[in-house]
Amino acid sequence: ADYTMDLSQPLGARITRLAVKGRPVTDTDSFTLALNNYRQTGGGGYAMLHGAPVVYGKQQEIRQLLIDEVRRRGSIAPADYHTRNWTLEPAVMVSRALAEMTSRGDGGGAARPPGSRPAGSGGRVLRIISTNDFHGAFSPRADSAGVWRGGAAHVATAIQRASAECAPSCVTLLLDGGDMFQGTPASNMTFGRSVVTLFGALGHGAAALGNHEFDWGQDTLRQRMAEAPYAILGANVRYSDGRDVEWIRDDTLLIRGDVRIGIIGIATVETPRVTRAANVTGLRFDDPVPIVEARARALRARGADLVIVVAHAGGFCGREPACSGEIFAFASKLTERIDAIVSGHSHSRVHTVVNSIPIVQALSSGRAIGIVDIPLDRDTAVPPPMPQVREVRSDSFPPSPGIDSLVRRSIAAVAGRVDRRVGRFATALFRRGEAYPLGNLVADAQRWAGKADVAVMNNGGIRADVPAGAATYGTLFEVQPFGNTLYRLSVSGADLLEYFEKMLTRNQPRLHVSGVTIGYNPELPKGKRIVSLRMPAGRTLVDGAVYNVILNEFMATGGEGMTIPPGASMTPLTITDLDALVSYLRALRS
Secondary structure, three states: OEEEEEOOOOOOOOEEEEEEOOEEOOOOOOOOOOOOHHHHOOOOOOHHHOOOOOOOOOOOOHHHHHHHHHHHHOOOOHHHOOOOOEEEEOHHHHHHHHHHHHOOOOOOOOOOOOOOOOOOOOOOEEEEEEEOOOOOOOOOEEOOOOOEEOOHHHHHHHHHHHHHHOOOOEEEEEEEOOOOOOOOHHHHOOOOHHHHHHHHHHOEEEEEOOHHHHOOHHHHHHHHHHHOOOEEEOOOEEEOOOOEOOOOEOEEEEEEOOEEEEEEEEEOOOHHHHOOHHHHOOEEEOOHHHHHHHHHHHHHHOOOOEEEEEEEOOOEEOOOOOEEOHHHHHHHHOOOOOOEEEEOOOOOEEEEEEOOEEEEEEOOOOOEEEEEEEEOOOOOOOOOOOOEEEEOEOOOOOOOHHHHHHHHHHHHOOHHHHOOEEEEEOOOEOOOOOOOHHHHHHHHHHHHHHOOOEEEEEHHHOOOOEOOEEEEHHHHHHHOOOOOEEEEEEEEHHHHHHHHHHHOOOOOOOEEEEOOEEEEOOOOOOOOOEEEEEOHHHOOOOOOOEEEEEEEHHHHOOHHHOOOOOOOEEEEEEEEHHHHHHHHHHHOOO
């Protein structure tokens, strides 16, 4: 059977087309239905089925039917079972339903402010469609529930649909919240050039400067910025002496239809802490509030009708109305009128209004797009419309042919290196919480490769889950994409204890260790939280002994605020974090 449902009609009158095997159904037709016994007896509110004659009933358990089917086929492919047998209409109602569905849970904006207007409620509108934290995610990814999400060609279709559904009363603008490049072989092996090409094809108008845009150094970033057909903006990035950085644009003025839109970009003030220190040498990242306010005034003086901020600065919204984080602190301090903020950096779901400014952040890796509708005849006394975050489930958005071709070429260009098999995982390993087996595995690999007593691995350097089954070089590349060189440190036991105490200034560390088991009490004062340290073979840490510790380059140069002990000697190794992981897995039997 297949059917069409009109969501604009009242309940009970929504099905406008129903067909079985391609033939329209009439009231006098008769059909057989396969149902479980709960539904067959009218359960779940389906009383119209109760009393219908039973033509087959062998009392077979559904579990056994599933077992028999799996045994018969041997291997189950979702495509063999999925049939799209329904259509929802009209488009504007579909978008509202999807927005309501995907806004449940966190997001700080499930409830619409009083007086605000929903998308598509009439009048001329600027529709901002946004991405953020793409991280080179050309292909769809399965989440922990096995649902495939994202993929650049599917994101392209989501963007196209969002653009079409509000026509002709809207003009659209595609923006990005930063961290475009880093994360996959198809991106990293071209140092981000393939993503610049993709974003140009998608039609991005501007993007924020993310901290990971610096990952291959300032020279490479300057080259990508020069190549990009869209503006990559960082107004609050300055030289150390306070001068403006001439190769980083502060803002841009775009024209869509008859609307002039000023775009200001900002980078997170955390950039020096979350980026390899050598890559931001000579730069500082200033408080963006006064800079944005000055740029907003200048853009309006140049004729901008609206001013939008693209900000690689994040935050989180829980189930309560309150949200917290850098982007919300920034928005709450603004006094100049800003019409919308496209956020990034925290990979979170944000669709809310702060200080009368709509703020949106659409997860990461193409798993969603953000939408902000700004009425062009806006009455500033009326609260702005609530932004939307729309999930991109790969089976709901067919790939856009032109972008799909570009994606295939980008992936094929690196396939020779990426598809080499390394090993096999009996079960999937996910990054859940602050401590997880995948982090321990990475730390173990680094200690093994460096022949050391201890290794410490930062959680922020573990960028992807590992699916069950065969693991290729490409799979592991996405886990460890940064190519950090490993360093061996020689430190005293007393200094190592002090380093571990520094790890525990949070209630739970965002680091994994190998070669030692640490017991700590977060209720004790900072610097005095460790209550036990156990090393292999029953050894204990001796203050005056010397221990070898493996860190990646990011950590060895003070990343995560973890400066190394002043008395430590440090030696770079001729191995990267990824090579260590690959070699370690090849050395394991399973």
